[in-house]
Amino acid sequence: xxxxxxxxxxxxxxxxxxxxxxxxxxxxxxxxxxxxxxxxxxxxxxxxxxxxxxxxxxxxxxxxxxxxxxxxxxxxxxxxxxxxxxxxxxxxxxxxxxxxxxxxxxxxxxxxxxxxxxxxxxxxxxxxxxxxxxxxxxxxxxxxxxxxxxxxxxxxxxxxxxxxxxxxxxxxxxxxxxxxxxxxxxxxxxxxxxxxxxxxxxxxxxxxxxxxxxxxxxxxxxxxxxxxxxxxxxxxxxxxxxxxxxxxxxxxxxxxxxxxxxxxxxxxxxxxxxxxxxxxxxxxxxxxxxxxxxxxxxxxxxxxxxxxxxxxxxxxxxxxxxxxxxxxxxxxxxxxxxxxxxxxxxxxxxxxxxxxxxxxxxxxxxxxxxxxxxxxxxxxxxxxxxxxxxxxxxxxxxxxxxxxxxxxxxxxxxxxxxxxxxxxxxxxxxxxxxxxxxxxxxxxxxxxxxxxxxxxxxxxx
Ligand code: GLY
Ligand code: MN
Numbered sequence: 001x002x003x004x005x006x007x008x009x010x011x012x013x014x015x016x017x018x019x020x021x022x023x024x025x026x027x028x029x030x031x032x033x034x035x036x037x038x039x040x041x042x043x044x045x046x047x048x049x050x051x052x053x054x055x056x057x058x059x060x061x062x063x064x065x066x067x068x069x070x071x072x073x074x075x076x077x078x079x080x081x082x083x084x085x086x087x088x089x090x091x092x093x094x095x096x097x098x099x100x101x102x103x104x105x106x107x108x109x110x111x112x113x114x115x116x117x118x119x120x121x122x123x124x125x126x127x128x129x130x131x132x133x134x135x136x137x138x139x140x141x142x143x144x145x146x147x148x149x150x151x152x153x154x155x156x157x158x159x160x161x162x163x164x165x166x167x168x169x170x171x172x173x174x175x176x177x178x179x180x181x182x183x184x185x186x187x188x189x190x191x192x193x194x195x196x197x198x199x200x201x202x203x204x205x206x207x208x209x210x211x212x213x214x215x216x217x218x219x220x221x222x223x224x225x226x227x228x229x230x231x232x233x234x235x236x237x238x239x240x241x242x243x244x245x246x247x248x249x250x251x252x253x254x255x256x257x258x259x260x261x262x263x264x265x266x267x268x269x270x271x272x273x274x275x276x277x278x279x280x281x282x283x284x285x286x287x288x289x290x291x292x293x294x295x296x297x298x299x300x301x302x303x304x305x306x307x308x309x310x311x312x313x314x315x316x317x318x319x320x321x322x323x324x325x326x327x328x329x330x331x332x333x334x335x336x337x338x339x340x341x342x343x344x345x346x347x348x349x350x351x352x353x354x355x356x357x358x359x360x361x362x363x364x365x366x367x368x369x370x371x372x373x374x375x376x377x378x379x380x381x382x383x384x385x386x387x388x389x390x391x392x393x394x395x396x397x398x399x400x401x402x403x404x405x406x407x408x409x410x411x412x413x414x415x416x417x418x419x420x421x422x423x424x425x426x427x428x429x430x431x432x433x434x435x436x437x438x439x440x441x442x443x444x445x446x447x448x449x450x451x452x453x454x455x456x457x458x459x460x461x
Contacts, residue, residue, distance in 0.1 A: 001097070001255060002170050007053045008099035010163060011063055011070050014051065017159035018065050021122030024113075024140075025051055026133045027059035027074075041216060045133075046347035046354075047126060049256055050164060053098040060109060060136075061100075071102040073109045113140045124153035126160065129354050157355045164352055165360070166386035171346065172436060172445070174257035175388060178218065179434060179446025181251035182259035185209045186449045189223070189247045190459045195268045199223055199235035199245070210251040218258035218349040222248035227264055228396040228428035230339060239267040244275060244427050250349060258349040260390050261449055262432035269460035274422075276453055278395050279429055281313030283451060285393040286431045289341060293383065293391070293435060293442040298366050300380035303341035306393045307333040307374075311414075314395070319423075322414045332414035334373025335405050338398070342390035343378035345434055350378060351388070387437040388445065396428030 014023070027048040030039040044055045052061040052072065059074040072095045077088040095103040104112075116123060123141065127149045128134045138145045167175070185206040192202045203223045210217050224232035225239065227246025239245060244266055250259035264282075266275060285306040293302050311327045314320040314336060320327060327333060344351035344360060352360045361379035362368050369375050379389060397420070404410075406417045431451060435442040450459040 001053050001055070004053075004097060004099040006168070006170060007051060010051050011099075013163055014063060014159055015065055015068065017162060018124065018155055020065050021124055022065065022116055023063040023124040023153075023156050024137075025061040025063070025126070026128060026136065027052070027054070027061070028057060028130060029132045030057050031130065031132065044256065046256065046352075047160060047164075049347055050160075052100070054094050055256070056094065058106070059094075060106070062109075062112065069102055070100045071104060071112075072100045073104050073106050073112075075106050110140060117141075122153070124156035125151060126156055126355060127152045154359075157359050161352055161355060161360050164346060165344065166384065167346060167388050167436070171257060172388070174253040174255050175259065175346070175434070175436075176446050177253040178215075178251050178257050178259035179261075181210055181213050181215065181253075182249065182261050183447055183449050185217075185249050185251060186247060186261055186263050187459055189245070189249075190263070190265050190450065190456065193239060193245050193265050193267055193269075193460065195239055195241045197239045199225070199237050199239065202245075202247075203235040206247075206249060213251065214254050215252045218250040218252045218260060222246070222262075225267070226427060227430065228398045228426075230394075230396070230428075230430075241268050242272065243267050244271075244429065246428060246430060248430065248432065256347055258345050258347070258351075259434055259446065260345055260349050260392075260432060261434065262392055262394075262430045263449055263451065263456070264429040264431065265456055265460060269457055271453055271457065274426070275429075277317055278313075278426070279453060281310055281317075282393055282395050282429045282431050284313060285309040285337075286391055286433060286451075289391045289393065290433065290435060290442060290444065293389070293437060294440060295385045295437055296382055298380060298382050299341065299361075299389065300366055300369070300374075300377060302383075302391075303374065303377050303380070304328055306341050306391075307337055310337050310393065310395060318419050319416055320414055321416055327411075327414040330411055330414065331371040331373055332411035334371070335401060335411065335415060336395045336397070337393060338373045338376070338396070338401065339394070340374070340377030340379075342392050342432075345388050345390055353378075383437050385437050385439050388434065389437070390432055390434055392430055392432035394428060394430030396430075397423045397426040398428070399424070 028045045062071040074091045091103045203221050225243045246264045248262040288309045289302050289306045307328045311324045363381045366381045434445040
C-alpha cells in the first residue's frame with residue numbers, strides 16, 4: 001500500500017475527468033470454493049485498489065463528483081470475526097489510511113444510492129466480473145443482473161483507463177519487485193528442467209517461490225512441453241530429451257502489481273540446431289520490438305515490425321517465401337505467430353481488461369484489426385511515456401492450424417507447406433519481456449531473465 005496522498009490524488013484526478021454524478025467502485029468479496037467458509041485466496045479488485053488501496057474484502061468506495069466527497073462503505077468486524085481472525089482495524093481507521101474520512105455501514109449504501117437515483121443523478125459503474133458484485137449492483141440499482149454490464153459508464157471507464165495507463169514511479173517500483181520474483185521463478189525452472197523431471201513438480205515449485213514472497217502468481221502458470229498450445233495449463237508430462245519447455249509466468253508484488261515473462265528452454269540444457277534456428281528468430285523479433293518501441297508509435301506498428309522479423313527469419317529457413325511486407329499485410333505470419341505482440345500490464349497482468357480490451361488498447365484513431373492473428377493484439381494504440389507493456393512474440397507449429405490452412409490453401413503463395421513436415425512435433429517458442437515506455441524509447445523492467453541461447457544454456461548447467 002502507498003502513502004495516503006497517492007490515493008487522495010488519484011481520486012482528485014478522477015473527479016476532474018468526470019462531469020457529474022457518483023462513481024461506485026466495488027471491492028471484492030470472499031469467494032467460496034466448495035462451502036461458504038472455505039474460500040479461494042482473496043484478491044482485491046484492481047480499480048478499488050488503485051483508488052482506495054485497501055486489500056480487505058466487503059468494502060465499497062463512492063466518489064461523489066459534485067460534492068467532492070469520497071466515502072467508504074463496510075462493516076466493522078464483530079466479536080465472532082475477531083475470535084477467528086484476530087483483532088481488526090475499524091472501518092474509520094482503514095479510511096484514514098487512504099484519506100477517506102466519511103465511512104458508513106454497508107446497509108446505508110442503499111439509502112445513498114436510492115437518494116441519488118431519486119434526484120436523477122448519474123450513477124457511474126464499471127463492468128462487474130464477479131457474480132457477487134453483479135448481485136449487489138442489481139440490488140443497489142434495481143437493474144436486472146442480465147443488463148447490469150450495459151449500464152457501465154464509458155465516461156468512468158475512459159477516465160480510469162486514462163489514469164491507470166500512465167504508471168507512477170511508485171507503481172514502477174512495485175512492478176520491478178514483481179519482476180524480481182519472476183526472475184527467480186524462471187531461473188529456477190531453468191535449473192529444474194532436467195530429463196525425467198515432471199512439469200507438475202516445476203510448476204508447483206515456482207508457484208511456491210511467489211507464495212514464499214508473501215504473494216502469488218499474477219496468473220495461473222503456463223508451463224508445458226506442448227508450447228504450441230498458447231495457454232497450456234496442463235502440467236501432466238515428464239520432460240523428455242529433445243523437447244523444449246515453455247514457461248510463461250509472473251508474480252504479483254505484495255501490493256498486487258504484476259510481472260509476466262516467458263522463456264522457452266531446452267529440456268536437459270542444450271538446444272538442437274533446429275530449435276536454435278527458430279529460437280533466434282523469436283529473439284530477434286523480441287529485440288526489434290524493444291528497439292523501436294517509443295512514445296507516439298502505434299503498438300500495432302511494433303507488432304507488425306516484429307511479425308516482419310519472423311517472416312524474414314522463416315523465409316531464410318525456407319518455410320516462408322515471397323515479399324515480406326506483402327506476407328505480413330496478408331497475415332501469412334499468423335500461421336506461426338497467431339497472437340498479438342503484447343498487452344498493458346500493471347495491477348492486472350492484462351491491465352484493466354475488466355474495463356474492456358478495446359477501451360484499453362484501442363481508440364478512435366486505431367481500431368482492432370479483424371485479420372486472424374492480429375485481431376488478438378490487445379493493445380494497438382499509440383503508446384505513451386509511462387505505459388508498461390509486454391513484448392511477447394512467438395513461433396509455433398500448431399498441427400490443427402497447419403492442417404486447416406494447408407487444406408484450404410490459405411496464403412499458399414507465402415508458405416512452403418511441404419517444408420513444414422520437418423517441424424512436426426517441434427512445439428512452440430515464445431519469449432516475453434516487460435517494458436516501460438520512457439521519454440525516448442523504452443527499458444526492460446527488472447533484470448533481464450537469461451534470454452540468449454548462451455545465457456539460457458549456461459543458466460541450465
Ligand atoms: N502471460 C499470459 C498472457 O499474457 O496471456
Ligand atoms: Mn503476457
